[in-house]
Amino acid sequence: MEKDRHTEDWAKRLREWEQNPGAEPWERPAADLWDKVAADLPAPRRRRRWRLGGLLLVGVLGVAVWLFLAAEPVTNEPVADRSVPTTKELPVGQRPAAVVAASAATDLVAAAADKNSKTAEMPQEDLPLTFTTNPSSNNPGSRPPQTNELVIAGTQQTPRNPSVATTALRSDLPDPKQSKQENRRPDPAPVSPAVKADEPVAHEPVTAVTETLLNDSASVNTHFDPTGTTDPIGIADSTTQLLSFPQAALTTSSAGGEAQQKLPAAEGTVRRPAIAAALPTPGISEPHSLAAATPGDWPVFVPPARIRSGWSIDAFLMADLQPTQQTNTPTWRLQQQQHRGGGLQLNKQLGTRLSVQLGGQYQQNTYRAESRFIRLFDPAQEQNNGATNTSTFNLTTALVSSSGSSDEEVKLDRDPTRPIPLDRRLLITLNDEFKFTTYSFPIQLSTPLWQSYPFRISAFVGGELDISYRTRVRKSIQVSTPGFTIRRLENATPVSNRIRQDNRFHVQAGARVDVSLAAQWSLHLQYQWQPAAPRLQDQLATVQTPLRLGLSYAW
């Protein structure tokens, strides 16, 4: 349809009016419109990128610090190897109050019950003095300091009077090897015989030790009144509350020799809580978690795969559970064909109730797109190229996003000897394949909901950083009218592979089932819900619910 004279004039006048520099008030936007635009403009991309990167970096560093410094790894190491020093290694008067309480509680109970008959039988000077030194913190090449040795500024002296005795605080630490060996002894007799203060002790200078921390003898003596004369009942009550079963059991059985020999003991009294007798004997490996007070408070079962260093790695494949996505308009159609994905994820268990996951994953959605264009054939617009006549049609596909489009030019050749009527409808169909690829970096926190070996169900929440790309592959071009051949298709403005994403970080939540297969291997199935997932086209669904199946290895 050709434009008539007045229509052309309207078009010309209206276009000129647009470019006219002068403007009446009704032709001008409000003066404050720029302020509104500026307020809605996003921050500069570079700054946003830096801010996002900075936040991510801080987050990752924070998690790393948390993992490596703050979190105590879950272990199945025997309690005996991790416990506080046993009584035979430390003199009662030199031990911290809690340790003293733990080790001597049973005797205190006995002493409290029999305090009138057995008081002040043993003066403090008669208490055994055993000083242990952590060999690793001293000169490793020299002989480990022997018991009853006092280390002061690189020399050794034997304290003659324990009330003024000073010792390095590190002597409160046990010799791990020694305590381990001793704890495993079925014989409760002490391995290192306690040496009395007035017994002669061989002296050797220790030159490598340069640091000496002195204990105030008064403060030492106030920790505990071995005679039980000050307030034995009160102490006994308070220290009994401090008891924990394995330690009490250890002190009363393996190290009880010393304490029982040196502290006043009441004949015929119960020397330890009845339940302590039922506890495992020292030296037998038991999970640390068994330190709970009663069986009812014991933590839930932890699968073997989760109780080593707390680290595990998952390798997984993903599938989308949503129905096939498609969107249609009169001129184009988009249909999802395939979804695939996979990735790796590193997990760190923090205790038995919490774990953190960091990973990287890849997802690719394939869509088939069909764009249809109807054009009317006009021989007057054809160009003659000798043997063929060529028609040129401009096509605009608004397929990729609502604001983005692709301008293309298709050239159709025909044999001039075959006549085609004017205004013959030509249906041109472009078949494309879009691949929408997203690289995601999720970080999640999960907690177990229910577990019973070999199963474990957990829930997680988190978020992920998404980076998306798209590619278009032209599969075919079809023309409905016979007699035409497609000569050339040119992209005037090709589809950009870069995806505009105003928000790259998306939250997610889900549940996961783990099935332990072997000591270190487990299989997992994870369902995930993601409300604002990246997508190829605005009309496509924004929610993604991928299901993933994977294998985990723990160490």
Next chain:
Amino acid sequence: MAADDQQLVKACLRGNPRAQRQLYEQHKLPLFRLCLRYARDHQEAEDFLHDAFLVIFRDLGQFRGTGPLGGWMRRLTINVALQQLRKQRRLLFPETDLEQAADIAAVEEDLPPLHDLAQVIAHIQALPAGYRAVFNLFVVEGFSHQHIADQLGISVGASKSQLSKAKAMLRGILKSKTAVS
């Protein structure tokens, strides 16, 4: 693209607020006039311009510099205006088949001569959204019916029909105004 425009675009891409303001000031008048033709009133035209500049600044990185910057911004503004009309569900087109459209085209008359621009703009704004969009796209932007049909997702016949009705309505309004005056 002019060198000045190139520098301005680069500065805008760096997020320079002064450059963004300059780009706005340079192009606000022609783009606002364009918006006036697609909107039903001054307020809606401001909304279109606001959204258009947000899209322009968002997509400025995709401007390849092969044509004039003003043309690219104009095209984006038209897209935004049509998108807004679509969102408000005011772009409703009755389907008309090609034969009916051909009949409409055959009886079509020319527009009356244009005298008062302000009045004409007001009359264009008074048209239903579908008529207004097709009228602007065909008469002012110079798009073909096929292109309009592709752009709006309607048939060519519907596009022709909308244009014909828009012209008839404008003729009626202008004739009645002339008679009154």
